[in-house]
Amino acid sequence: MDIKIQRTTKPKTKPDQKALGFGKYLTDHMFLMDYNPEQGWHDFRIVPYRPIPMEPDAVALHYAQETFEGLKAYRYPDGSVHLFRPDMNAKRLINSNKRLCMPEVPVDLFVEACKAIVRVDEDWVPSEPGTSLYIRPFMFTSEGQIALHNCTRFTFAIILSPVGAYFAEGINPVKILVEDEYVRAVKGGTGFAKCGGNYAGAMIGQEKAEKLGYSQVLWLDGAERKYVEEAGGMNFVYSINGEFWTAPTEGTVLPGITRDSILHILRDWGVTVREERMDIDTLMAAGHDGSLKEAFACGTAAVISPVGALNYKGDEVTINNFTIGELTQKLYDYLTGIQWGKEADKYGWTVAID
Template sequence: MNYEFKVTKTLSPKQKPDPDTLEFGKVFSDHMFVMNYTEGKGWHDGRVVPYAPITLDPAAAVLHYAQEMFEGLKAYKTKEGKILLFRPDMNAKRTTKTNDRICIPALDEELFVEAIKAVVRVDADWVPEKEGTSLYIRPFIIATEPFLGVRSAKEYLFMVILSPVGAYYKGGLAPTKIFVEDEYVRAAHGGTGYSKIGGNYVAGLKSQEKAHDKGYSQVLWLDGTERKYVEEIGTSNAFFVIDGEVITAPLEGTILPGITRDSVIHLLKDWGITVSERRLTIDEVYEAYDSGKLSEVFASGTAAVISPVGELCWKERKIQIHDGEIGELSQKLYDVLSGIQLGNVEDKFGWTVEV
């Protein structure tokens, strides 16, 4: 289907930020995509307009009953000047699943991708060129109908905003220190753990603050029922390399089906490396460390691509993984994935989409 969106250019373009001092999510581009939903009319009036504050009624459903969702992906500029998206169709598919879970009207997946392309094209000069930088893309949907009552809303707003971001690791790829959380719970079976909604993230803030106070950058979540099976690391999917096998938690409704996670699994299988999506206890992780079989731990996600873990702390016991250094597999995955995203490595899977 051919989607056409009205474009209104800003009359006051912003000054581009210094690519050497870019931070995550602090600066936003000149334009944004906006589209409305009205019951009986469906999604309508898609448009690219100047970036500006939006007006919400104080009774808007999103403010009271948290009916909202969001996604996250990036646009990259190649050496040849092309702008590439990485697997945006996967973000569209995940949006469909999230919307279904929290009763937001379905959004055509092709429309989702075309909306992103439209606003990125308009703000193409906001995609930074410096190595390690990218344009972060934040699509989101909020319930805007003004009413106080627990039901799905009849009016929504779909928006896409853009933010140029710097390299996740300022000094290069570096291992992180992770605190194992066994007090608070992020998600449980039957809940919204697999959905991309703000509620999942605010539920993790208390634990994250606790970890930071102890000197750790993120938390490793355990399952919400028995508090023993490893699940996610902060907002990323977790991988454990034990005796040559790469293990990650299965998609059973409590963890986010990460696009980078899926890409990692594809690459590992392509390389002939054994990868298993199965339940793994934190006891097994520590036993593997004690027996010398735990060689690497890393997280995968849009922001960092691959984030190697150098230390775990569980019940006050700290273990150092791979001598606190980056593992060979973590480094290879990072190099290949980031290389594909930037157009420097052959994209044999057809993952990149040119804007």
């Protein structure tokens, strides 16, 4: 890739690394490239962070033909910077794009673009414990038309944000409301894809949960409103009688990269993992009889968010006395240890930007 680099003449003041929050600050530059059928992907460039021009009739605005990804860059103790499993994000974007009739971004091109923009803004990668540089690749049609037809011109972009903990609670347990009115996804839909419409449609459940004093929402399946699926914008994992369960990725659940990493580690540790459906009544019964030992949501942004309580139709169960589970803590420490370069990466998941 021949990337043209235009560096900013007005660098931003970097924020206090101890008070980053999540997604509050953007770095100095962004990556852009364009697509059309004649040239394929072309005009690779890194430019100062700035607004993206868009026509008022842009299909991305009217019909949501867009996809995105999320991954992180981590500062190692020796000062080097590494990405975590960027190839997995690239492969997931390809699948999302297929579903939304958008051209694929080849894996090598995606990874090199991420490495290139992080190299340019490398001094934005924080070094405080628990911090990282969040990488947001996204793609949309830059074509304008009111008629509902597929487009041929697209833009791929990457922006960066230095971040701390996603939730104010950090690694402390949160309360989750089980949503039994609205649904997030149905088979044959876009539940497996990382596209904006999924998240916009899920906001009402999150808003409802927060009004009732809960940090997150737990979604049930869209057909029967019975089987446990995702927690907010993250995958949901729980332990019953020593076995770890999570919903299968069969079209309605996002194939999370953190989820995949956690299941891989658990199996490596000899823990039984069951990627199977479980109905909410069985899960709540396990909470009441004490066999539900641990539960957590997981994703790139938060890594692991322990769940201390579940409320379903006014019936609330407390999990592990509202404390983080022993294996949940071990998973968090080990996975983040790999990501921050404090644990040996025997899986080959980390990628240096140089």
